[in-house]
Amino acid sequence: GDSVTQMEGPVTLSEEAFLTINCTYTATGYPSLFWYVQYPGEGLQLLLKATKADDKGSNKGFEATYRKETTSFHLEKGSVQVSDSAVYFCALTYTNAGKSTFGDGTTLTVKP
Amino acid sequence: DTEVTQTPKHLVMGMTNKKSLKCEQHMGHRAMYWYKQKAKKPPELMFVYSYEKLSINESVPSRFSPECPNSSLLNLHLHALQPEDSALYLCASSQAPTGSSYEQYFGPGTRLTVT
Numbered sequence: 001g002d003s004v005t006q007m008e009g010p011v012t013l014s015e016e017a018f019l020t021i022n023c024t025y026t027a028t029g030y031p032s033l034f035w036y037v038q039y040p041g042e043g044l045q046l047l048l049k050a051t052k053a054d055d056k057g058s059n060k061g062f063e064a065t066y067r068k069e070t071t072s073f074h075l076e077k078g079s080v081q082v083s084d085s086a087v088y089f090c091a092l093t094y095t096n097a098g099k100s101t102f103g104d105g106t107t108l109t110v111k112p
Numbered sequence: 113d114t115e116v117t118q119t120p121k122h123l124v125m126g127m128t129n130k131k132s133l134k135c136e137q138h139m140g141h142r143a144m145y146w147y148k149q150k151a152k153k154p155p156e157l158m159f160v161y162s163y164e165k166l167s168i169n170e171s172v173p174s175r176f177s178p179e180c181p182n183s184s185l186l187n188l189h190l191h192a193l194q195p196e197d198s199a200l201y202l203c204a205s206s207q208a209p210t211g212s213s214y215e216q217y218f219g220p221g222t223r224l225t226v227t
Binding site for chain 1: 116118152153154155157160168202204214215216217218219220221
């Protein structure tokens with residue numbers, strides 16, 4: 001079956017540091033890939049997405065590129081802020097039944 | 113309007129109570145979802161409604177009963193819950209259930225505590 005593996009957290013960075021959160025997936029076809037973010041006490045928000053190989057999703061300074069050859073969708077940001085502290089979930093949607101497969105989440109804490 | 117609203121925000125209920133969670137969206141989305149999320153875990157899919165019909169039930173116990181009265185509303189009826197059902201319940205919607213590029217829009221959740 002489909003699966004998503006995220007790098008284990010928690011991740012703690014200083015403000016303005018470079019961020020990478022690794023995400024790899026296993027899928028039998030060609031899923032769309034997503035990064036969602038969950039701030040404390042809130043629901044999930046879509047951060048970015050990519051629908052096919054070599055697509056780059058970007059939003060709010062975050063980027064991720066759909067790499068079919070390495071089955072990866074790593075999240076990057078060049079300079080993190082304290083306000084980026086949250087839990088980040090990588091997800092794929094593959095079937096036509098609307099089911100998404102989520103990774104376990106990576107907690108990011110950014111210190112001033 | 114890209115908002116999914118959920119009520120109540122918090123709910124405490126005893127094991128013999130009956131309560132309902134409500135979810136609403138006005139984006140014209142035709143797929144709606146219920147998820148259960150435990151602390152520090154990813155959301156677990158419970159139910160999917162597609163064009164107001166239940167299309168996926170992830171083997172959820174019958175003490176959880178979903179209802180989709182119309183295309184904008186989704187309810188989750190709760191009865192005889194167990195303490196292990198305490199969790200954050202998230203509602204989500206997407207443009208359609210098919211078409212894998214459709215992202216889901218999540219509500220803020222209802223924090224449920226079963227005593």
